[in-house]
Amino acid sequence: xxxxxxxxxxxxFVIASTASAAPPTxxxxxxxxxMVWIMVGALLVFFMHAGFAMVESGFTRSKNTxxxxxxxxxxxxxxxxxxxxxxxxxxxxxxxxxxIGTNGFFLQGHEGEIGFFVFQAMFxxxxxxxxxxxxxxxxxxxxxxxxxxxxxxxxxxxxxxxVWGDGWLASLGFTDxxxxxxxxxxxxxxxxxxxxxxxxxIGKYSKGKVNAIPGHNIPLGALGxxxxxxxxxxxxxxSTLAADPSLIPHVITTxxxxxxxxxxxxxxxxxxxxxxxxxxxTLNGALAGLVGITAGTGDVSPIGAIIIGLxxxxxLVEGVQLLDKVLKLDDPVGxxxxxxxxxxxxxxxxxxxxxxxxxxxxxGISLLGVQALGILAVIVWTISVVTVYLxxxxxxxxxxxxxxxxxxxxxFAEHGSSAYELKESLLSDQQSEPSSEFGTGLxxxxxxxxxxxxxxxx
Numbered sequence: 102x103x104x105x106x107x108x109x110x111x112x113x114f115v116i117a118s119t120a121s122a123a124p125p126t127x128x129x130x131x132x133x134x135x136m137v138w139i140m141v142g143a144l145l146v147f148f149m150h151a152g153f154a155m156v157e158s159g160f161t162r163s164k165n166t167x168x169x170x171x172x173x174x175x176x177x178x179x180x181x182x183x184x185x186x187x188x189x190x191x192x193x194x195x196x197x198x199x200x201i202g203t204n205g206f207f208l209q210g211h212e213g214e215i216g217f218f219v220f221q222a223m224f225x226x227x228x229x230x231x232x233x234x235x236x237x238x239x240x241x242x243x244x245x246x247x248x249x250x251x252x253x254x255x256x257x258x259x260x261x262x263x264v265w266g267d268g269w270l271a272s273l274g275f276t277d278x279x280x281x282x283x284x285x286x287x288x289x290x291x292x293x294x295x296x297x298x299x300x301x302x303i304g305k306y307s308k309g310k311v312n313a314i315p316g317h318n319i320p321l322g323a324l325g326x327x328x329x330x331x332x333x334x335x336x337x338x339x340s341t342l343a344a345d346p347s348l349i350p351h352v353i354t355t356x357x358x359x360x361x362x363x364x365x366x367x368x369x370x371x372x373x374x375x376x377x378x379x380x381x382x383t384l385n386g387a388l389a390g391l392v393g394i395t396a397g398t399g400d401v402s403p404i405g406a407i408i409i410g411l412x413x414x415x416x417l418v419e420g421v422q423l424l425d426k427v428l429k430l431d432d433p434v435g436x437x438x439x440x441x442x443x444x445x446x447x448x449x450x451x452x453x454x455x456x457x458x459x460x461x462x463x464x465g466i467s468l469l470g471v472q473a474l475g476i477l478a479v480i481v482w483t484i485s486v487v488t489v490y491l492x493x494x495x496x497x498x499x500x501x502x503x504x505x506x507x508x509x510x511x512x513f514a515e516h517g518s519s520a521y522e523l524k525e526s527l528l529s530d531q532q533s534e535p536s537s538e539f540g541t542g543l544x545x546x547x548x549x550x551x552x553x554x555x556x557x558x559x
Contacts, residue, residue: 134344139220142339145332146223150177150230152328156388157234158520159322160381160434162314164510165238166520172233172245179246180226180253188225189218191258192266199269202262220339221261224284227336228257231288234434236295238302239507242515244500248487252291256486260287260479274468275475276455278352279340281396281447282479289441290483293430298491299501301431303508311426314433319380326384330360333391337398348399355398355406356391362410363390363417370415381435382418388439389417393447397455405454412450413443448472 154173194202205211229249263270367386371379393413420438424430452469506514
């Protein structure tokens with residue numbers, strides 16, 4: 102679907118360019134409006150990376166904030182250039198047996214599709230940055246960046262080609278409007294493998310007990326969720342690839358309603374389960390609803406969107422518990438549950454709630470079966486490639502920082518500085534001798550906010 106639409110846009114762009122000197126017509130104005138809408142969507146998706154940075158920073162400890170910010174800046178920068186060089190060609194180039202694109206490297210021969218490239222480059226960066234939060238607080242920056250290169254240059258583009266680039270899944274009728282599987286599940290699968298190879302953070306599991314390691318700034322995380330929610334209107338809305346006056350309002354409406362359902366379900370479910378509304382799970386509930394609706398946002402009704410979001414919110418809570426306590430996958434921000442488990446749910450939900458082809462609308466299980474097949478194929482591909490890559494890497498070097506570096510924090514270990522200079526700035530204002538202990542007790546407690554485990558436990 103996306104392949105056909107952007108091909109028309111590319112050809113129309115050339116026509117509009119050659120006719121630029123002529124008076125505008127309804128056709129040229131329509132083409133221009135479509136392109137402006139796609140660019141607005143691209144900018145909103147770019148802004149989502151600010152949301153990812155805030156969520157990841159807020160939900161982790163203060164001593165790793167600078168490292169997380171650098172990962173997010175480098176991810177979007179590397180992904181943009183790498184997607185231009187190879188990713189776009191593999192994803193949208195001429196197909197080889199429906200498996201992989203074979204031309205269009207550096208957009209050669211695809212110059213008229215530059216606007217669509219920008220929009221898709223932001224999606225590629227989003228897929229890669231999902232891994233950042235899951236591996237936070239213990240992965241070497243260099244190894245994270247190499248994994249980002251693998252995801253953007255090969256893993257993600259191949260999945261995208263299967264679904265959006267005239268690939269074999271598209272020919273079967275697999276439906277993923279804006280990327281519940283292509284973007285979110287793919288990124289989460291890469292995160293699962295990386296977390297498995299890395300292991301848990303120091304102090305997370307001890308003597309069979311799961312120790313909570315709270316984030317240092319939940320308000321910052323909440324701001325990030327709001328930014329992501331806002332950007333998601335461009336993520337899903339821009340995927341219409343046209344300024345369609347009927348489809349865009351529908352997509353934005355279903356996006357809003359599903360996210361709202363995710364928040365409500367997570368809030369009330371945690372109230373029932375834990376006798377209180379859990380703030381971090383409720384915030385992630387919004388993201389669960391957003392991931393859940395992304396595959397079917399253009400194909401389900403508003404009521405269907407609410408139901409999808411409500412179920413996603415409950416799945417999120419149980420998914421976090423499953424990963425944390427049963428599978429022992431230490432994911433500081435809940436990225437695997439949000440993008441992976443809810444990505445699976447959102448993709449399957451299309452087969453249930455799509456007004457055309459959905460099981461609940463009397464059209465049988467055919468679409469649901471295709472959706473399940475697509476999920477399975479993406480799981481096998483992504484996990485296989487990332488596992489082989491990380492297995493080879495771990496035979497040569499370590500993915501993880503040293504114990505001492507992890508305890509001191511990746512800000513200092515990887516960057517030689519920190520995001521918060523609380524201790525130094527407070528003590529430098531005092532007129533006492535360097536050996537003075539004035540204020541150090543207070544400063545130590547403030548610097549330790551959000552860190553439950555004491556140094557002695559390490």
